[in-house]
Amino acid sequence: MAGNSFGTLFRITTWGESHGTAVGVTIDGCPPGMAITPEDIQQDLDRRRPGSGGVAGTPRKEPDQVELLSGIFEGRTTGTPLTLVIYNKDAHSKSYDHLKNIFRPGHGDITYLKKYGIRDHRGGGRASARETAARVAAGAVARKYLAAKGITVMAYTIALGGIEAVGRDLAEIRNNSLSCPDSGVAQRMEERIIAVKKEGDTLGGIVEIIATGCPAGLGEPVFDKLDGELARALMSIGAVKGVEIGAGFRVATMLGSENNDPITPGGFVRNNAGGILAGISSGQDIVARVAVKPIPSISKEQNTIDPAGNPVSVKIGGRHDISAIPRILPVCEAMVILTLMDHYLRQQAIGLQVT
Amino acid sequence: MAGNSFGTLFRITTWGESHGTAVGVTIDGCPPGMAITPEDIQQDLDRRRPGSGGVAGTPRKEPDQVELLSGIFEGRTTGTPLTLVIYNKDAHSKSYDHLKNIFRPGHGDITYLKKYGIRDHRGGGRASARETAARVAAGAVARKYLAAKGITVMAYTIALGGIEAVGRDLAEIRNNSLSCPDSGVAQRMEERIIAVKKEGDTLGGIVEIIATGCPAGLGEPVFDKLDGELARALMSIGAVKGVEIGAGFRVATMLGSENNDPITPGGFVRNNAGGILAGISSGQDIVARVAVKPIPSISKEQNTIDPAGNPVSVKIGGRHDISAIPRILPVCEAMVILTLMDHYLRQQAIGLQVT
Amino acid sequence: MAGNSFGTLFRITTWGESHGTAVGVTIDGCPPGMAITPEDIQQDLDRRRPGSGGVAGTPRKEPDQVELLSGIFEGRTTGTPLTLVIYNKDAHSKSYDHLKNIFRPGHGDITYLKKYGIRDHRGGGRASARETAARVAAGAVARKYLAAKGITVMAYTIALGGIEAVGRDLAEIRNNSLSCPDSGVAQRMEERIIAVKKEGDTLGGIVEIIATGCPAGLGEPVFDKLDGELARALMSIGAVKGVEIGAGFRVATMLGSENNDPITPGGFVRNNAGGILAGISSGQDIVARVAVKPIPSISKEQNTIDPAGNPVSVKIGGRHDISAIPRILPVCEAMVILTLMDHYLRQQAIGLQVT
Amino acid sequence: MAGNSFGTLFRITTWGESHGTAVGVTIDGCPPGMAITPEDIQQDLDRRRPGSGGVAGTPRKEPDQVELLSGIFEGRTTGTPLTLVIYNKDAHSKSYDHLKNIFRPGHGDITYLKKYGIRDHRGGGRASARETAARVAAGAVARKYLAAKGITVMAYTIALGGIEAVGRDLAEIRNNSLSCPDSGVAQRMEERIIAVKKEGDTLGGIVEIIATGCPAGLGEPVFDKLDGELARALMSIGAVKGVEIGAGFRVATMLGSENNDPITPGGFVRNNAGGILAGISSGQDIVARVAVKPIPSISKEQNTIDPAGNPVSVKIGGRHDISAIPRILPVCEAMVILTLMDHYLRQQAIGLQVT
Secondary structure: OOOOEEOOOOEEEEEEOOOOOEEEEEEEOOOOOOEOOHHHHHHHHHHHOOOOOHHHOOOOOOOOOEEEEEOEEOOEEOOOOEEEEEEOOOOOHHHHHHHOOOOOOOOOHHHHHHHHOOOOOHHHHHHOHHHHHHHHHHHHHHHHHHHHOOOEEEEEEEEEOOEEOOOOOHHHHHHOOOOOOOHHHHHHHHHHHHHHHHOOOOEOEEEEEEEEOOOOOOOOOOOOOHHHHHHHHHHOOOOEEEEEEOOHHHHHHOEHHHHOOOEEOOEEOOOOOOOEEOOEEOOOOEEEEEEEOOOOOOOOOEEEEOOOOOEEEEOOOOOOOOOOOOOOHHHHHHHHHHHHHHHHHHHHHOOOOOO | OOOOEEOOOOEEEEEEOOOOOEEEEEEEOOOOOOEOOHHHHHHHHHHHOOOOOHHHOOOOOOOOOEEEEEOEEOOEEOOOOEEEEEEOOOOOHHHHHHHOOOOOOOOOHHHHHHHHOOOOOHHHHHHOHHHHHHHHHHHHHHHHHHHHOOOEEEEEEEEEOOEEOOOOOHHHHHHOOOOOOOHHHHHHHHHHHHHHHHOOOOEOEEEEEEEEOOOOOOOOOOOOOHHHHHHHHHHOOOOEEEEEEOOHHHHHHOEHHHHOOOEEOOEEOOOOOOOEEOOEEOOOOEEEEEEEOOOOOOOOOEEEEOOOOOEEEEOOOOOOOOOOOOOHHHHHHHHHHHHHHHHHHHHHHOOOOOO | OOOOEEOOOOEEEEEEOOOOOEEEEEEEOOOOOOEOOHHHHHHHHHHHOOOOOHHHOOOOOOOOOEEEEEOEEOOEEOOOOEEEEEEOOOOOHHHHHHHOOOOOOOOOHHHHHHHHOOOOOHHHHHHOHHHHHHHHHHHHHHHHHHHHOOOEEEEEEEEEOOEEOOOOOHHHHHHOOOOOOOHHHHHHHHHHHHHHHHOOOOEOEEEEEEEEOOOOOOOOOOOOOHHHHHHHHHHOOOOEEEEEEOOHHHHHHOEHHHHOOOEEOOEEOOOOOOOEEOOEEOOOOEEEEEEEOOOOOOOOOEEEEOOOOOEEEEOOOOOOOOOOOOOOHHHHHHHHHHHHHHHHHHHHHOOOOOO | OOOOEEOOOOEEEEEEOOOOOEEEEEEEOOOOOOEOOHHHHHHHHHHHOOOOOHHHOOOOOOOOOEEEEEOEEOOEEOOOOEEEEEEOOOOOHHHHHHHOOOOOOOOOHHHHHHHHOOOOOHHHHHHOHHHHHHHHHHHHHHHHHHHHOOOEEEEEEEEEOOEEOOOOOHHHHHHOOOOOOOHHHHHHHHHHHHHHHHHOOOEOEEEEEEEEOOOOOOOOOOOOOHHHHHHHHHHOOOOEEEEEEOOHHHHHHOEHHHHOOOEEOOEEOOOOOOOEEOOEEOOOOEEEEEEEOOOOOOOOOEEEEOOOOOEEEEOOOOOOOOOOOOOOHHHHHHHHHHHHHHHHHHHHHOOOOOO
């Protein structure tokens, strides 16, 4: 209710601040009997951790080592809550003291203070992207469950700084630091990052997420439609300002005859619907795209105010990424995975076989 | 949990099928002491009812008369559940018999059957847009509460069939049948509708929704961010395939220095954030846009299959709209209103003054 | 959240006031494909309706005819919400006008006004026992689902007005108007009712509820223990002031060696646990008992105050039952059934076979 | 949904096993700006920790030191989740190896295995009473909030091993090891404990909980009635088998004229209702009582089976309490506090002043 939980039957609650003792997540509703090791979780975390962003990333090298505090017995889940924790090590709270009396533009500093009458100013506190480490950890548990059902989720970069991928060779994703399915374009993206970094500015982009192997029947009608749930899940990532499913905003210019996906005995002939009809998965690939805003922490001078309302000018130094891409990719995957996981259990609840 | 409820503290549950006895909504959590009349609700319903779509609409003239079954005593809400019901009158179930054995492309026919093993084929049953009448009715109640707090929500058409509004004169909205803030463009949109109607095809478009007067502090961090909640709310409308907040997908091409909204003692100097920072309202106008797909029921011939998997060809006759716009506008407003209403009560819960 | 919903996966929301247009219930999460007729529901309602209470009952003869407004197609549930409604016919609002300015002792008149600042004084409004008709209607749907799984729930009277049943011959239940498993005692209870009725007073009692055929594994650890859920379900009936499971309050005087139920290869050798261990059903019969307070509406003179705080004296006439027993029995059954139904679906959700 | 969370607006999720790394709790929805120190929490934990049970207790001396991992900044709550953790130190997992293949009578060993197909046999795993340390920690936070509103909650022993308190001098509670309001009786209870301990057996009892200073208006009608919520909260404590409010089971033998609490300009003249009318607090003291079963771990020989269904005989050694009383007292208080806290915030949500 206060916003730190996600999901219903596979329900996660994340907690912890950027510069507090730890960030963590408790998973309630994890099916029993699953084999889970810290390594299963660590490999997703390693894709998100500081320092993993290639040229777009920060030089911080935080290990982000996950520990399992509960819910596992002799290597298997028991049906009781899993708590995963990542202790903060590279905190440097002092380096944030100068931001105590400044509302950084593009950040939640001002809204948190207005909402709560108090705020933890150290690195954004709870509003820091560091919170997403907990989501990725929880997502790794669900990923393993879904993988056993044949469901795979993958995110990749299709635009960055105005440069768009043309090719969609998913095999290329692992061949460049930006997880772009078009390696030639990836190189131009990297050059753009380097150029913008020199100017002290930052870049946005677009991420596409695809879920394959998803059975038909996931999603609940009306308000918990699968596309609505995915939209909320993805929009809950701080940097995301837009979400679209399948043909997305292109539907605004299409005719009904162009947009409808004809059905044949062999299946759908195209996938403008993005794998979801009337909010329920159709068995096709589920396809979503998100607009990622540029990192708001820039070293250029910006106008803002202090909590007393006085004008101040701020340059945000420190070790910040140039783009939330590519570190946002495992976070996008986690949110799609957590959504599918929850709906998979919800479909099981009504007693029909999920196929 | 099964998808027919929306909201937490101001919680609505809609029910009813397109060609059943009635559609209705139960509101649990309506604050007590509000003066509510059927007319308050009827005026929003009248903007959504069949026949209200101007050139884009159907010739059906259903009165969609709302009745209040509970929760009102001597003209005021009592804190107990309100049930609002709209009995179906112009049903024509027979005219849907020929669709019993066809999965209409772009509709949920195939996914409902795969999910539940059974489906009500009459006009889409529960998946029909008729269900949104119940949302609009509930939204009208919340609209009255928010109006007393100074909050106003308005939706209007900014694109249709590839034609985009240039001007944004909100006073123009009431002056054309499409609620377009640019009357010159509205006329071209209407001409496009007439042309496409002759071809038996349908059109999509883009709707913008603006909420003014919203206090800072609404929205819950992390997973129940106001933008995420709005995304789910809007994407839960059947025709919507994309949602964006503020600058939306344009952020993908912007620099951080362009996208950040500087703050001055007099307020923010622009509104790329769409009134939401870190998931919490900032006090600026809240701005969202949705991509509306073309109505999937077209009278052109389409390929599809029957439930046994055999190929069939279908032309969907009957009285269908050419575009979900403009009848979708009050539905978009209702979903934004219901989201804000719920978060308004959530903010009150923690005992801080909402200002 | 505002209290009018029960259950999570099989979630009901009741609405309506004693003297409003109707009382009703919406069920969200009903499994698809179930055959349901109005008669299935009517037979439970008939056991609860006014006039069914034998000597303990009121002379009111309300038909309490249920109508199905949604969720059924060609006689089967479709997975969409069922709305069941009972229109009020025998309302007599006028006869409650004299109670407008009185807080009836033992009723919620004073607390509703303090909570909401407004109250519907006609027959208790939402706080009337009439609301339980909606619960019984919803319970009848769940009863049918559970019956197909071999689960049966039965409530009966074991004490009334200080007279306790000695025998427990469940076959006797249908042979007396109080559903007492000891017909000799039942007769003495009836005589007690007649005597107290003459004095203008009312009686309390104890109801026992037994669920047979319940599989092991229902109930969720820690906070959603099956016994806790049953306690809440039963205590939510207005007249209930105490709930116990298995040996109940007798455990306070027992030794561990007396209270523990030994286990043998053939099963448990006794059932002090009431079929629930650590909050999870064990496969034994589930046994609960509730304390039912005397009907607070008595025709004897009572001291109370009016909303302005002035002392007044009141005699409550009208057509009231002498005891909530036996009409409360189908309500007790409904609450146990709804609890088991919800947990049955919850157990299915984790993907293990419920056996 | 999987049972490890309690509350809606002040929502706690507990996690951890008896012999795992830690037990802990995450609180979501804690109002911001509260001053909280570890000492505030520690003092309640100290009343529950092993070794605090006087003659009824175990000789284990676990410090149960609480640590705050999140949600506090400069000594105050920030509105973000609090995570409180108690690392397990005195685990002795080895000493439970002999119980691996035994279903202890009166414990959840058999039901957990049937539910999940797997169980952590070390000291009951998640079903251990050790989990309640997390509840007490969360309750201590809520206690501080309620105390500032003038609400106090106190639990005390009114029966143990068949010996009942006669006097109700609450000042006596701190003067004996059993927190009994009748010190003379307390001595007899202690003697009974010592005698039973020699026999290797255990004792049950009755705890009464009183909440003073509670405003009128808490509790939600129909299904979330305050008495129902308290019943669930208290019954969720493993040892509790019965709950009653106010006159409780005595209502079964009372006349309506005896049970109704008359109202005068000066207030209610008695409190059979236990401070709750129609599920809503009346402003009187809230009074509940719970039946506490004898500790099921006894050193007497008992018949049971192993997971393969073979008969075995078991004597449970180890360091077990003779009675859950008095260590259960702070747990009972915590559950009442958490219930009131949640409903206090729920009442604030509708925007009326809680007074």
